[in-house]
Amino acid sequence: MSKNTNNSAIPYKIYLQENEMPTHYYNVRADMKDKPAPLVNPGTGNPVTFDDLKPVFCDELIEQELNDTDRYIEIPEEIRDFYKMYRPSPLVRAYCLEEKLQTPAKIYYKFEGNNTSGSHKLNSAIAQAYYAKKEGLKGVTTETGAGQWGTALSMACSCLGLDCKVYMVKVSYEQKPFRREVMRTYGASVTPSPSETTEVGRKILREHPGTTGSLGCAISEAVEAAATSDGYKYVLGSVLNQVLLHQSVIGEEAMTAMKKYGIKPDVIIGCAGGGSNLGGLISPFMGEKLRGEADYRFVAVEPASCPSLTRGRYAYDFCDTGHVCPMAKMYTIGSGYIPAPNHAGGLRYHGMSPIVSELYHQGEIEAVSYTQTEVFEAARDFARVEGILPAPESSHAIKAAIDEALKCKETGEEKTILFGLTGTGYFDLYAYEQFNDGNMTDYVPSDEEIEASLATLPNIEG
Amino acid sequence: MSKNTNNSAIPYKIYLQENEMPTHYYNVRADMKDKPAPLVNPGTGNPVTFDDLKPVFCDELIEQELNDTDRYIEIPEEIRDFYKMYRPSPLVRAYCLEEKLQTPAKIYYKFEGNNTSGSHKLNSAIAQAYYAKKEGLKGVTTETGAGQWGTALSMACSCLGLDCKVYMVKVSYEQKPFRREVMRTYGASVTPSPSETTEVGRKILREHPGTTGSLGCAISEAVEAAATSDGYKYVLGSVLNQVLLHQSVIGEEAMTAMKKYGIKPDVIIGCAGGGSNLGGLISPFMGEKLRGEADYRFVAVEPASCPSLTRGRYAYDFCDTGHVCPMAKMYTIGSGYIPAPNHAGGLRYHGMSPIVSELYHQGEIEAVSYTQTEVFEAARDFARVEGILPAPESSHAIKAAIDEALKCKETGEEKTILFGLTGTGYFDLYAYEQFNDGNMTDYVPSDEEIEASLATLPNIEG
Structure with missing residues (x-):
């Protein structure tokens, strides 16, 4: 617990004041x-x-x-009042994780799980x-x-x-x-x-x-x-532009909190299923990068079992199985793709938000994928030192943040890492039980499987 | 949502700064x-x-x-650093609950559920x-x-x-x-x-x-x-003096937050099983009352199925079934008493903390009991307006706070009510399912049942 001793002016958890919360x-x-x-x-x-x-x-x-x-x-006042029921969410310095990893990196996470929806x-x-x-x-x-x-x-x-x-x-x-x-x-x-x-x-x-x-x-x-x-x-909870717009409050709060204490992240990491959390977290930072005001690395983390960014194609595809919705140009592994049933976490969607897809296509975002066992190992290690039991989805970002921090350990770089801890795993204990019992299995689709799924893409020029 | 609009200088949720957290x-x-x-x-x-x-x-x-x-x-610095992982806990103004009840009362709750242990x-x-x-x-x-x-x-x-x-x-x-x-x-x-x-x-x-x-x-x-x-x-999680001592951080934070904003509670309410939450929440306020510096009402809320304060006897009793522990003088319904198996919530302990028992005996604390169906109704109503899904234990305090607020509605009094929201109900969904399906049943022990249990008390003079 020694490193947890925080004698700096920066609190262990940064909570903005209500009047510092975003208005737009x-x-x-x-x-x-x-x-x-x-x-x-x-x-x-x-x-x-x-x-x-x-x-x-x-x-x-x-x-x-x-x-x-x-x-x-502008965020209507009624919505801002509603946000005050559970926001601002804390920006937490992961002192205990840093100490466990013996890394010179500084790790922060924006924790969105402290509300009953859990995310x-x-x-x-x-x-x-x-x-x-x-x-x-x-x-x-x-x-x-x-x-x-x-x-x-x-x-x-x-x-x-x-x-x-x-x-x-x-x-x-x-x-x-x-x-x-x-x-x-x-x-x-x-x-x-x-x-x-x-x-x-x-x-x-x-x-x-x-x-x-x-x-x-x-x-x-x-x-x-x-x-x-x-x-x-x-109404839809991810993928759409409007959803990423609403989720920008995550990134805005994180940026305000970091600037308030003079912290600049070098790399910003988020798990990516449909892209709402990642898009929301990175948006304001990405804006600074696109406007040439600052430079950041952005990393999207997805499951190896449903790898739309890392192994999919950037093309128009259906958003739904019944083909009743508009089609979106996005990284996709095909609307007919159904992830393996042994897949414990979320992040099962076949496509990716058009905004995140286009930014990835432009090279502004990197992407990595992990199998679920290594993700749950990261989740367990994080829980044991940081206290919070993370959601399987969020744990993809934890795994990537740990890997970045371990790279810093090798190189000696004191990078500042920010990742999104999107939620808690209180309703995912069945998956944790599989993991605790050593019964978790990993699934990575074959190239043939992905090619077969991509062959079903509609023929629309983007 | 209108009343939720908060234009006063008092934030919707009061988070103390880390340097305002208790040191003792x-x-x-x-x-x-x-x-x-x-x-x-x-x-x-x-x-x-x-x-x-x-x-x-x-x-x-x-x-x-x-x-x-x-x-x-004194709280050792290592413990204070550990507390910073999840404390200070917020003191929340229940604007939406007040509006739903149409009460002139001001309701605050100290929310202790925002950590993975859930309480x-x-x-x-x-x-x-x-x-x-x-x-x-x-x-x-x-x-x-x-x-x-x-x-x-x-x-x-x-x-x-x-x-x-x-x-x-x-x-x-x-x-x-x-x-x-x-x-x-x-x-x-x-x-x-x-x-x-x-x-x-x-x-x-x-x-x-x-x-x-x-x-x-x-x-x-x-x-x-x-x-x-x-x-x-x-180690033991309730009843003992040392546990109530540690839990005094709840009351100390609540008191600091309220004094910071010039709020004085008229009545302070906590659920009571072994007494750790109630004792911790009320301690510093009780201290002011005992020293003649301020006046407050204190209310302990227990389940009708396990009514140690409201129907038990103040006497020495065994703390455990095997009779290997020291005996405590406390309000008890007998160490052989086993609450009905249909009882969904916690608060099943047969006795009550000696500190809470003595204060109750002195008339410094009042006590009420509720059946579980009425407690779950209060839990549901609270969840639907305040967002947080409460633990069944905590919901006993919610029920009592609602009843106090409704009394204010009748009398027109603008009392300030503070209650302890000890935890979340994320692992109690089986009980919520019973309630949602209308399958919850209540149990209130008969006088004969309680008398028979009390007849087993050891014969020790306190």
């Missing part, structure tokens, strides 16, 4: 010379318009989705629920995989008095009954997907009887449910 | 004219001495246990593990019921490099496998109790084959394991 979302697209490619209408092959999206999304959220020019978008997902859930309420809707529909997004949305809807219909990937619905109960406690209805309640669900069940579902299926069902229910719109 | 534990016994009755040696019937306790407890902890004269006891238990676990390490021990033994204390201790031991042996009440071991996995992830060994690993465990199993265990059984086993293992001592 930062829109990184405004600072990108080459913008992310637009979503396209799967029917016409043309870029989507406001009117294309109107049946599914709320008006103000469509405007945010399509806005790639305004650098700052950063609440940042966008609140915003999306707020705009839905403002538009006079009765409720919203969504999908959830591991359950963090569904939990966050049910919390936001509960506070705002909105109905919330969640389509939960069937395998998660059965394996994570406790997440389901959190959502029910907040008043949400939770349906295992694919279900008989939608046309696309019935079609998927006919074609794949006995399927345990996927995020792509659940998205299709939630979109159909919104489009066919009066007073309902659809 | 506050020992309320120093300000009590009539001291809590001493523990007695079950063999001799005499007050325990340092030497009586030495085979089981660490030296410095025995000194704290027996010290009823020093008002302040305030870590405050004492760290202190006890620190003194064990300082004494050069190999490890510690303990019992755990719902698992919060065991989790907290395994976290503290993991950070300090101590071995940790946890005896977990068998019914919880089976019903809460995820708590068990958290402890295992932190490197603890977890044994379901009663077990074949101790003499007292074997005896209990012979006499009560098929028993699902109780805290009292698990305490007996953990004490025996410590007394018979070289380099091990026993």
Whole structure:
């Protein structure tokens, strides 16, 4: 515990004051010379318009989705008040981890898990629920995989008095009954997907009887449910530009806290499934880099079992299994790809946020992948010294941060590392049990498997 | 969400600065004219001495246990550094709950759940593990019921490099496998109790084959394991004076935060099982009251199924089922009492901390009890507006705070209510599921049942 002794002026955990919290979302697209490619209408092959999206999304959220020019978008006061229920989130110096690793590196993490949804997902859930309420809707529909997004949305809807219909990937619905109960406690209805309640669900069940579902299926069902229910719109927890915009509060708070104490990160690391956490964390730093004001390295960390950045293709693809959504140009391993069922963590999505994809394509972001056993080893080591039991998703970033710190140990460099600790693993103990019992297995798709999946990509020019 | 808008100078959540955190534990016994009755040696019937306790407890902890004269006891710097990993805990203004209740009362809660153990238990676990390490021990033994204390201790031991042996009440071991996995992830060994690993465990199993265990059984086993293992001592998560001493950091932080912003609570409410949270929260305020410097009301809240204060007797009783521990004078419903198995929450202990018992006996504390269904209703209502999913134990305090606030609504009084929100319910979703499904049943013991249990009290004069 010796290194934990902190005699500097910098607190162990930096909490901003409420009046230092961001008042505007930062829109990184405004600072990108080459913008992310637009979503396209799967029917016409043309870029989507406001009117294309109107049946599914709320008006103000469509405007945010399509806005790639305004650098700052004001956060309504009601949302800022809501954020004060659980934000600002702490920026923590990982003294004990540094000591365990015997590294000269300085490691910081932005911890987003201190709320009942257990992750950063609440940042966008609140915003999306707020705009839905403002538009006079009765409720919203969504999908959830591991359950963090569904939990966050049910919390936001509960506070705002909105109905919330969640389509939960069937395998998660059965394996994570406790997440389901959190959502029910907040008043949400939770349906295992694919279900008989939608046309696309019935079609998927006919074609794949006995399927345990996927995020792509659940998205299709939630979109159909919104489009066919009066007073309902659809909301999504990752991938979309609007979601990364809302998540920019993570990076803005981290940047404010670091500047307040004169800390400059050399490398910024985030786990990447759909890209919402990574995009939110890096956005304001990326803005400085794109404007030539500062230099940073950015690292996206993904699971070896679902490697969209490291082994996928940058191309237009469907966002959902039922092909009812607009198509996005993104790094993808194909919308038909279903990660191995032994995969314990989240980050199972076949594609990657168009913003993150374009930045990766431009070489502004690096990417690495890890197998789940090495990720859980990092999670255990982190938990034992830093106290917090991390989510499997977040632990991908921990693993990469540890590797960066160990490189510093070899070279003697005193780099400053910042990573996003997106959430807690309290609902992932089944996976920890597998790991503790030595029963965890790793899966890495073969080149043939990925090629076969990529062969199903639609033929659209970006 | 309107009332949530906070334009005053008081933040929504008050986080102290690290340099405002307490440097000393506050020992309320120093300000009590009539001291809590001493523990007695079950063999001799005499007050325990340092030497009586030495085979089981660490030296410095025995000194704290027996010290009823020093008002302040310094917190070693190593422990204060450890506290900085998850403290200070926020003092939160429950604006949304106030608005939902339409009460003129101002409700604050001190939230202790933002750490992986999920509760305030870590405050004492760290202190006890620190003194064990300082004494050069190999490890510690303990019992755990719902698992919060065991989790907290395994976290503290993991950070300090101590071995940790946890005896977990068998019914919880089976019903809460995820708590068990958290402890295992932190490197603890977890044994379901009663077990074949101790003499007292074997005896209990012979006499009560098929028993699902109780805290009292698990305490007996953990004490025996410590007394018979070289380099091990026993540690306990509640009831003892030393534990309430460590938990005084809760009340000290709350008092500092309130004074900083000119807030004076009229009534202070805590749930009470063994009394550690309640005792810690109220201690410094009680000190002011006992010294005649300020006036406060204090309310202990217990489950109707295990009503030691409201229906028990103030008498010497055994602390454990195996009768291997010292006896304590406390409010008790008898060491043989086993709460109904349908009881979902914690707070199942048959006795109450001697400090809390004596203060209650003196009329300084009030007590109320609630059935679990009404407690879960309060938990759900709180979660839906305040965001946090509370532990069943903590929800007893929520229920009492809501009732106080509703009384203010009737009378128009603008009282300030402070309650302790001791932890989160992330590992209690099985109970929430029962509640959500309408399958929760309440149990209130009959007078005959309590009388029969009290008839087993030992005949010791206090």
